Amino acid sequence: SSILPFDDVEFKVVTAEDSERLMQFLHVHYYREEPLTIGCPPPEPDAEDEAFLLSNVPHGTCLMALCGERIVGAAVAGPKMPDEAEHLFEEAARLTGTKWGRILGFLAIVERDANVFQRFNVPKALHLHALGVDATLRGRRIGERIVSALGSRGRELGYPVLTTDCTSIYSARLMERLNFQLLNTLPYSSYVDAAGVQLIKPPAPHDQVKTYVLRL
Numbered sequence: 516s517s518i519l520p521f522d523d524v525e526f527k528v529v530t531a532e533d534s535e536r537l538m539q540f541l542h543v544h545y546y547r548e549e550p551l552t553i554g555c556p557p558p559e560p561d562a563e564d565e566a567f568l569l570s571n572v573p574h575g576t577c578l579m580a581l582c583g584e585r586i587v588g589a590a591v592a593g594p595k596m597p598d599e600a601e602h603l604f605e606e607a608a609r610l611t612g613t614k615w616g617r618i619l620g621f622l623a624i625v626e627r628d629a630n631v632f633q634r635f636n637v638p639k640a641l642h643l644h645a646l647g648v649d650a651t652l653r654g655r656r657i658g659e660r661i662v663s664a665l666g667s668r669g670r671e672l673g674y675p676v677l678t679t680d681c682t683s684i685y686s687a688r689l690m691e692r693l694n695f696q697l698l699n700t701l702p703y704s705s706y707v708d709a710a711g712v713q714l715i716k717p718p719a720p721h722d723q724v725k726t727y728v729l730r731l
């Protein structure tokens with residue numbers, strides 16, 4: 516039942532046994548280009564960041580797109596509760612001085628400003644944290660199909676909404692095509708330290724995070 520057919524690509528719910536190769540895939544096809552990751556040094560993600568992504572696997576809310584045995588895309592998603600912004604601010608404070616702490620500090624502001632729980636009056640949400648498609652297979656709508664499959668999975672598990680913070684211009688366009696509703700836009704230039712120095716500087720064309728929601 517975990518195999519959802521979709522043309523030539525099939526979607527499988529990620530299990531604990533898949534975790535290691537999922538992370539290998541994310542290293543090559545997600546982290547190397549994801550704007551927050553490449554927007555603050557060092558280029559590699561922190562171990563806490565990787566551990567956080569993998570902590571979503573037991574919820575049965577992470578999908579991989581397979582072409583035979585080969586992973587061609589992945590979506591890492593998990594449950595989010597109304598105290599999420601508060602939780603993110605606490606985590607960012609705990610991890611002050613680290614790359615992942617700096618990223619979480621920005622995501623906390625993004626979460627607070629999008630305010631999906633009050634605006635949509637929902638008790639929980641499924642949040643897509645990471646989306647990656649094999650760099651040699653971009654432009655085949657694999658990302659779009661995996662997000663659609665994630666919406667079906669979320670509906671099946673009883674989530675009222677699917678949310679995501681699009682840090683990349685490409686993922687934002689993808690959500691627009693899938694009729695997600697834009698909740699909030701936050702420019703990277705707005706995230707500065709006490710001296711006014713920008714904390715995360717992704718390369719062009721990525722200049723803002725766009726938060727989207729889809730009712731399931």
Ligand code: ACO
Pocket residue numbers: 544545546548549550643644645646647648649652653654655656657658659679680681682683685686689
């Ligand atoms: N660089 C250049 N062009 C791209 C990229 C890219 N990273 N991604 C997509 N495109 C182009 C495609 O070639 C295609 O062009 P076309 O319309 O001329 O054919 C168009 O954009 C649409 O492509 P899609 O098929 O919708 O995108 P795809 O599913 O292949 O990939 C994705 C989108 C998953 C966002 C991909 O860019 C990626 O893996 N990026 C690296 C990781 C990343 O930044 N993820 C998003 C972060 S936000 C989040 O995870 C919630």
